[in-house]
Amino acid sequence: MADSDEREEELTTLSAIYPELVPSSEDFYGATLEIPVSPSQPLLVRFVPSKAAGDISLNKRGKTSIKAAAYIERDVELSHLPPLTLHMSLPEGYPQSKPPQVQLEAQEDWLPSDKLKELEKQAEALWEDFGRCQTLFSYIDYLQQAAESGFDLAFSTDGCLVLPMAVEKALVTYDAETKGALFDAGTYECGICIEPKKGTSCYRLSRCGHVFCKSCLQEFYNSAIKEGDVANVKCLSPDCGKKGTTANGKILRQTTTSRAIHPRELLAMGLEDKMVRRFVEMKRKKKLEADKQTVYCPRTWCQGAAKSPKYPPIPADLATYPDDESDDESTGKDSAPPQPSKQPADAPPIDPEDRIAVCEKCNFAFCRVCYRGWHGQFARCYPRDPNELSAEEKASYDYILSNTSPCPTCSSPTQKTYGCNHMICFNCRTHYCYLCGSWLDGRDPYQHFNQPGRECYQRLFELEEGENGQAPGDGRGFAGARRWEQMAIEVAREADAREAAEAAQAAEDEQAARALEAEERAEADGPENELAEAVAQVQINDNPIPEAAQQRPNAHARRRNPFPAHPRAGGAAAAVRYHERQAGNARGGRRPAVNNDERRQAELQRFLDMAERDEEEGWNSDELDEDEDFRIR
Amino acid sequence: MAANKRIMKELAEINNNPLQGCTIKLAKEDDLNNWDVTMDGPPESPYAGGKFNIQIVLPKEYPFKPPVLTFKTKIYHPNVTNDDKGAMCLGMLRADEWKPPNKIVDVLKLVRAVLAAPQPDDAVEAGIANEFKTDRKAFDKTAQDWVKKYAK
Numbered sequence: 041m042a043d044s045d046e047r048e049e050e051l052t053t054l055s056a057i058y059p060e061l062v063p064s065s066e067d068f069y070g071a072t073l074e075i076p077v078s079p080s081q082p083l084l085v086r087f088v089p090s091k092a093a094g095d096i097s098l099n100k101r102g103k104t105s106i107k108a109a110a111y112i113e114r115d116v117e118l119s120h121l122p123p124l125t126l127h128m129s130l131p132e133g134y135p136q137s138k139p140p141q142v143q144l145e146a147q148e149d150w151l152p153s154d155k156l157k158e159l160e161k162q163a164e165a166l167w168e169d170f171g172r173c174q175t176l177f178s179y180i181d182y183l184q185q186a187a188e189s190g191f192d193l194a195f196s197t198d199g200c201l202v203l204p205m206a207v208e209k210a211l212v213t214y215d216a217e218t219k220g221a222l223f224d225a226g227t228y229e230c231g232i233c234i235e236p237k238k239g240t241s242c243y244r245l246s247r248c249g250h251v252f253c254k255s256c257l258q259e260f261y262n263s264a265i266k267e268g269d270v271a272n273v274k275c276l277s278p279d280c281g282k283k284g285t286t287a288n289g290k291i292l293r294q295t296t297t298s299r300a301i302h303p304r305e306l307l308a309m310g311l312e313d314k315m316v317r318r319f320v321e322m323k324r325k326k327k328l329e330a331d332k333q334t335v336y337c338p339r340t341w342c343q344g345a346a347k348s349p350k351y352p353p354i355p356a357d358l359a360t361y362p363d364d365e366s367d368d369e370s371t372g373k374d375s376a377p378p379q380p381s382k383q384p385a386d387a388p389p390i391d392p393e394d395r396i397a398v399c400e401k402c403n404f405a406f407c408r409v410c411y412r413g414w415h416g417q418f419a420r421c422y423p424r425d426p427n428e429l430s431a432e433e434k435a436s437y438d439y440i441l442s443n444t445s446p447c448p449t450c451s452s453p454t455q456k457t458y459g460c461n462h463m464i465c466f467n468c469r470t471h472y473c474y475l476c477g478s479w480l481d482g483r484d485p486y487q488h489f490n491q492p493g494r495e496c497y498q499r500l501f502e503l504e505e506g507e508n509g510q511a512p513g514d515g516r517g518f519a520g521a522r523r524w525e526q527m528a529i530e531v532a533r534e535a536d537a538r539e540a541a542e543a544a545q546a547a548e549d550e551q552a553a554r555a556l557e558a559e560e561r562a563e564a565d566g567p568e569n570e571l572a573e574a575v576a577q578v579q580i581n582d583n584p585i586p587e588a589a590q591q592r593p594n595a596h597a598r599r600r601n602p603f604p605a606h607p608r609a610g611g612a613a614a615a616v617r618y619h620e621r622q623a624g625n626a627r628g629g630r631r632p633a634v635n636n637d638e639r640r641q642a643e644l645q646r647f648l649d650m651a652e653r654d655e656e657e658g659w660n661s662d663e664l665d666e667d668e669d670f671r672i673r
Numbered sequence: 674m675a676a677n678k679r680i681m682k683e684l685a686e687i688n689n690n691p692l693q694g695c696t697i698k699l700a701k702e703d704d705l706n707n708w709d710v711t712m713d714g715p716p717e718s719p720y721a722g723g724k725f726n727i728q729i730v731l732p733k734e735y736p737f738k739p740p741v742l743t744f745k746t747k748i749y750h751p752n753v754t755n756d757d758k759g760a761m762c763l764g765m766l767r768a769d770e771w772k773p774p775n776k777i778v779d780v781l782k783l784v785r786a787v788l789a790a791p792q793p794d795d796a797v798e799a800g801i802a803n804e805f806k807t808d809r810k811a812f813d814k815t816a817q818d819w820v821k822k823y824a825k
Contacts, residue, residue: 232774235678
């Protein structure tokens with residue numbers, strides 16, 4: 041048999057076995073074959089800046105374009121690597137006297153050249169071993185097996201293949217593309233609609249590997265997001281995340297696994313951008329709310345959270361949303377639960393520089409300790425619970441208390457500007473009496489004003505022109521807000537309890553306060569009578585706003601007022617009590633038990649002036665919105 | 674529509690491959706969302722010999738929402754409410770634990786397992802659960818009595 045026949049025969053056989061074999065155009069006895077590299081165990085590859093990969097002989101393409109400023113290693117597991125190209129040529133005299141000539145080449149130059157050399161040499165060795173006969177098939181088989189085991193690259197000294205970063209992108213892309221192509225070519229049974237679906241209409245969750253069809257996933261996640269059920273946006277498989285196993289049975293590091301789904305994946309499943317955004321926003325909001333460290337903007341109309349590096353704003357491109365480990369309620373790896381700091385969670389940060397907070401919604405800069413507009417780091421400020429009544433809020437309470445009437449059904453405060461005293465609530469359409477707050481029968485509301493003997497008999501048009509209108513001289517006038525009074529007392533009681541606790545803490549402030557306290561005691565010598573009276577008169581038109589305003593700068597003054605509350609006055613705690621008393625003092629002592637009409641009028645006037653000034657000056661301090669005064673926390 | 678298709682598939686699957694001790698049919702021919710199940714009490718349990726009628730209502734959102742399961746036959750069991758509803762709410766049947774890939778077959782398997790081995794720590798009837806834990810004999814007896822009375 042002639043040589044040529046034997047060579048030709050071998051190539052013909054090979055091309056029958058490997059239809060992808062490409063005969064060489066120049067060499068009649070030459071051919072090229074691509075050998076896919078998909079190791080059975082994914083190959084661990086470490087990408088390092090080119091400089092560090094110095095010992096690895098970089099081939100022509102290993103250009104050192106990367107400035108190895110920061111040495112960042114990245115380990116990636118790759119299941120598919122670019123194929124090897126095997127160029128074979130059978131020389132004259134093969135197989136009897138000459139070995140086959142082979143040349144190996146790795147696309148993207150990912151295989152170290154010494155490894156390639158080693159593999160090439162194997163062709164001759166095999167040819168010798170087989171007793172100098174046709175060996176190409178065995179050689180290809182050998183290469184395939186070597187590829188299957190990842191060319192034993194994982195057994196090198198590093199335990200992984202070290203490559204320059206320059207090739208990372210190409211390799212990772214190749215891996216992903218190959219995986220994607222394989223996935224798309226497959227058929228899967230969707231566990232939800234129980235139907236076999238083509239890979240192209242399915243989606244594999246990246247973290248756990250479970251596969252469902254896109255339309256089922258869309259339907260489920262869309263409805264979960266619509267209903268606000270953010271916690272349910274995770275893998276749908278019943279056994280996912282249960283025993284810390286993934287679909288392929290691999291044990292993950294954590295006992296319970298991450299099942300949260302990245303917004304990028306939701307987009308890949310075909311969810312609308314709008315939906316995904318809603319999802320991300322809700323999730324972020326939940327986290328913010330769960331974090332005790334979060335401070336909120338003191339502007340009552342805003343109340344946005346302060347900017348925090350822990351919860352970066354949502355990027356415009358959702359695909360770049362950071363991979364957040366804290367998404368996984370169970371991994372508990374990093375920031376998910378606020379780290380137990382040395383201070384209790386709600387203690388203010390000590391460093392004055394850290395006190396500044398900026399609202400992410402309205403950009404208002406404020407102090408996270410005293411909740412006032414940012415005062416610079418050198419100002420001394422005192423903790424204030426945002427729920428505590430500020431002077432503005434107290435003024436607001438007082439205003440509401442004495443100038444509005446609440447709806448008996450929904451408590452919406454109403455202020456009459458003109459008209460009769462038969463009111464219909466703007467909010468719930470309840471009919472009621474502006475003077476006494478009674479519920480009225482909508483079918484005959486005027487009966488209330490028409491029946492002799494009733495409190496409001498013939499008073500339908502009292503205060504017709506609003507507060508400035510004529511009040512009757514008998515002191516029965518407008519009683520205002522009953523429910524608000526209750527609420528104010530409630531809030532004040534809470535504030536009182538907090539203050540008592542605070543006072544215990546602030547022992548160091550005590551000394552400075554003591555002198556003042558003595559002074560005040562002398563002043564408020566007989567507080568009991570007065571307090572009792574004050575409480576009894578909460579309904580009465582009282583006008584303490586100017587005092588409240590004076591009181592602003594001494595928030596700490598309230599703290600040195602932790603007397604155990606008087607049994608009766610106990611309810612009307614510090615916030616209300618204190619400024620009641622102040623009001624009394626300012627008026628030069630006790631107030632007559634019966635309202636005197638003139639003074640009432642004067643007070644009303646003062647009140648309105650105050651309110652007006654309010655709007656103009658914006659209450660001078662916290663840059664609060666004008667609406668502020670009418671709002672209650 | 675997709676849901677109907679799935680229910681039909683499930684029904685076909687369960688008819689071709691019936692679950693031991695269960696007969697399943699639709700309560701009404703034209704209503705796929707209403708299943709009528711008759712389950713034999715598992716042998717070796719106090720419910721042995723009983724035939725329990727269970728109604729399964731598949732919500733409109735099925736399989737995204739769990740099926741609702743009720744015992745039409747009165748049963749003395751810590752995990753089934755002892756009223757005219759006979760409701761059962763356990764494990765995968767809970768709204769927050771339900772996963773769409775779960776099937777009715779799985780639900781029925783669970784029911785059978787719970788009949789064979791009540792879960793007193795997850796009970797809806799605390800009294801029965803307590804008896805089950807402390808006085809097993811009395812529990813077994815009442816359960817058997819009820820089987821005779823209601824489940825024959």
